[in-house]
Amino acid sequence: MILGTACALARVNGLDGLTIGVLANAVGMSKSGVFAHFGSREDLQLAVLDTTAQRFVQQVIEPAALQPAGLPQLRAIVDRWFDWIRHERNGGGCLFTAAASEFDDQPGPVRAHLARQQARWRGYLSRVIDQAVSAGELAADTDPAQLAFEITGFAMVLHHDSGLFDYTEARMRGLRAFERLITPFIPPRNAR
Structure with missing residues (x-):
């Protein structure tokens, strides 16, 4: 329950805005009670990244892995990943995308952990x-590495646009951009 609330707060306020005090207030506990679970703000932030990664695996990777390996699985990953980014459902969008902007120039354990997670994902x-x-x-x-880089760029734009504009249109444009990206790479016999 505490980590669920922490993840929700981080999606809305940013990972850097997540503190022991803010979390304690949100869950109705004392700061010392929350501190006993995590030990430090940094440990709390790392736990939120790990919990969010577990949820990402459950909501994006595992369902997509049920598709046949190759292009069907790639399309399923992109579809589910783009759904994961939805701001109105997630209350703030993708924590990883937001945290990457927050921590990209802040050296330390949280940035290093986030970079490792993102490198594994890529x-x-x-x-x-x-x-x-x-x-x-x-x-x-x-x-493959270049294509993964470009698809990640689409996800970042989707995150941006779904927060500022309309998610449905942004998602449609993102999926269209993904198909335009991969179409030149699909041999004629495998085209949809």
């Missing part, structure tokens, strides 16, 4: 793309 996405290449669903000269 590596996973690259491996799924590589499976599509190996299956002949994407051209042999496809650069």
Whole structure:
């Protein structure tokens, strides 16, 4: 319950805005009671990143992994990832995208942990793309790391636009951009 509330607060106020005091007030506990669970603000922030990563795996990666390896799985990942970003459902959008902006120039354990998580995610996405290449669903000269980088850019724009404008339109544009990105890499026999 405490971590769930902490994750919700971090999505709205930012990971940097999450403090032991703010969390204690939100859950109706004393600061010392919350402190006993985490030990420090930094430990709380790290626990929020880990809890959010577990939820991301459950809501994005695991359901997408039920699709056949390769392009169907990549499309499912992008679809579910773009849904994950939805601001009105998540109350603040994607914590990882927001935290990357918050901590990109703040050296320390939280930034390092976030960077490791994001590197693992980008590596996973690259491996799924590589499976599509190996299956002949994407051209042999496809650069999985570059494609993963570009897809991540679409997710970042979606996060931005869904917070400022309309999520539905932003998501539609993001999915259209993703399809336009991969279409040149799809050999004619595998085109939809």
